[in-house]
């Protein structure tokens with residue numbers, strides 16, 4: 001029988017306070033960076049499976065559109081901390097189903113989280129449905145909307161997937177307009193093309209164009225569907 005006492009703390013040096021006081025002075029324990037990253041990951045809503053979507057398991061050599069998308073995405077992730085202060089600090093992947101839009105969005109999110117930047121994942125359809133089901137509950141509405149409005153980086157996956165109602169548009173507008181006015185970045189994946197997005201709602205479409213600047217990635221071409229053509 002192993003009678004060795006197992007510590008009740010994750011870190012025995014600071015006893016999970018993440019600070020160490022020495023000679024009356026507090027300094028960060030070496031475990032703090034790790035704990036911060038764990039917190040970021042826990043709050044992100046990004047699953048284990050999504051954590052595995054990375055740049056290094058993305059095949060960028062399929063064709064030109066994929067290569068261009070990969071280049072813009074890696075550049076964005078690499079320069080994020082400088083770019084974050086700019087007005088056009090967002091990125092959007094649009095077009096062909098199965099072309100890697102979500103994969104590249106998550107690859108960016110995973111890189112950012114590894115470097116200590118908090119990202120919140122918003123699966124568009126599920127979240128908007130949940131908000132609409134609780135729309136009479138003001139406390140819930142404000143709490144949920146507040147999270148998506150003010151997090152450091154918001155990843156909206158599959159924007160406007162499915163039938164689009166007036167209240168869907170209103171919810172997206174409220175979140176995006178807040179982020180637009182406050183210079184907060186979004187990473188967006190969306191099956192619609194630019195003109196289709198503008199037709200859904202021009203106020204949302206034009207704000208997104210301005211927020212993304214040169215980081216608008218359009219995936220075009222049927223053979224780009226990785227689920228079918230690999």
Ligand SMILES: Nc1ncnc2c1ncn2[C@@H]1O[C@H](COP(=O)(O)OP(=O)(O)OP(=O)(O)O)[C@@H](O)[C@H]1O
Nearest residue numbers: 057058059096097098099100101102103191226227
């Ligand atoms: N270039 C690629 N290299 C490796 N895996 C890829 C590539 N493109 C797509 N995949 C994989 O194929 C699947 C579909 O890709 P993804 O979900 O990113 O497509 P999507 O453009 O978001 O599609 P949808 O419009 O249906 O949401 C995922 O499992 C993804 O990891």
Ligand SMILES: [Mg+2]
Nearest residue numbers: 101102158189
């Ligand atoms: Mg997708």
Ligand SMILES: [Zn+2]
Nearest residue numbers: 011014029031
């Ligand atoms: Zn510690």
